[in-house]
Amino acid sequence: NAGVTQTPKFQVLKTGQSMTLQCAQDMNHNSMYWYRQDPGMGLRLIYYSASEGTTDKGEVPNGYNVSRLNKREFSLRLESAAPSQTSVYFCASSASGTSGYLGGNIQYFGAGTRLSVL
Amino acid sequence: KQEVTQIPAALSVPEGENLVLNCSFTDSAIYNLQWFRQDPGKGLTSLLLIQSSQREQTSGRLNASLDKSSGRSTLYIAASQPGDSATYLCAVNLGKSRWNNRLAFGKGNQVVVIP
Numbered sequence: 001n002a003g004v005t006q007t008p009k010f011q012v013l014k015t016g017q018s019m020t021l022q023c024a025q026d027m028n029h030n031s032m033y034w035y036r037q038d039p040g041m042g043l044r045l046i047y048y049s050a051s052e053g054t055t056d057k058g059e060v061p062n063g064y065n066v067s068r069l070n071k072r073e074f075s076l077r078l079e080s081a082a083p084s085q086t087s088v089y090f091c092a093s094s095a096s097g098t099s100g101y102l103g104g105n106i107q108y109f110g111a112g113t114r115l116s117v118l
Numbered sequence: 119k120q121e122v123t124q125i126p127a128a129l130s131v132p133e134g135e136n137l138v139l140n141c142s143f144t145d146s147a148i149y150n151l152q153w154f155r156q157d158p159g160k161g162l163t164s165l166l167l168i169q170s171s172q173r174e175q176t177s178g179r180l181n182a183s184l185d186k187s188s189g190r191s192t193l194y195i196a197a198s199q200p201g202d203s204a205t206y207l208c209a210v211n212l213g214k215s216r217w218n219n220r221l222a223f224g225k226g227n228q229v230v231v232i233p
Contacts, residue, residue: 004161033220040225042223042226045220045221048219048220050219090161105149105150105219106152107162107164108164109154109163110161111160111161112161
């Protein structure tokens with residue numbers, strides 16, 4: 001029962017480098033999300049994908065791109081990393097939209113990726 | 119813009135006492151509200167979800183209430199234990215249907231239960 005798996009767990013980048021954070025879920029969920037968590041700011045939504053084939057901006061999308069590769073996988077890309085992107089990144093998924101299933105809105109989180117940009 | 123506030127930011131209680139954690143939000147037009155637990159260095163675990171039409175939800179020693187009209191939710195943890203030490207996060211669902219599930223989080227209540 002893996003749930004939501006994020007890779008890598010830790011990463012150090014230099015300013016201007018690019019990287020992709022990977023996320024995969026094995027719960028057959030429709031929706032997937034990317035958040036960042038910063039001290040004093042709480043969790044903020046970067047991008048989300050309500051269903052396979054769709055993506056939408058969240059609260060803080062600047063500097064990021066996403067790809068919903070298939071129903072299982074949702075990746076987050078930093079094209080040119082900046083020190084302001086130093087953060088802990090969380091991926092989540094939910095079974096949103098499932099008819100008659102009130103619990104479908106529950107979001108399940110991965111363990112996070114700790115990213116430092118120097 | 120929806121603002122979610124959690125007070126107090128941090129608290130310590132002796133083991134056995136009841137915990138009361140407060141969450142307030144500025145826009146009452148929410149689809150549901152969730153309480154999460156986060157342990158240091160870990161991801162979030164969902165504790166309770168309250169639909170906008172519900173007044174409360176219970177799971178074991180946990181009880182969460184929702185007063186949507188006043189923009190408030192309270193999480194009660196009965197007979198606290200050292201294992202309850204964690205950060206508790208409140209999140210409101212900004213979406214308008216079961217298809218739209220965007221969460222706005224508070225900054226959390228950091229709880230320490232003293233043995």
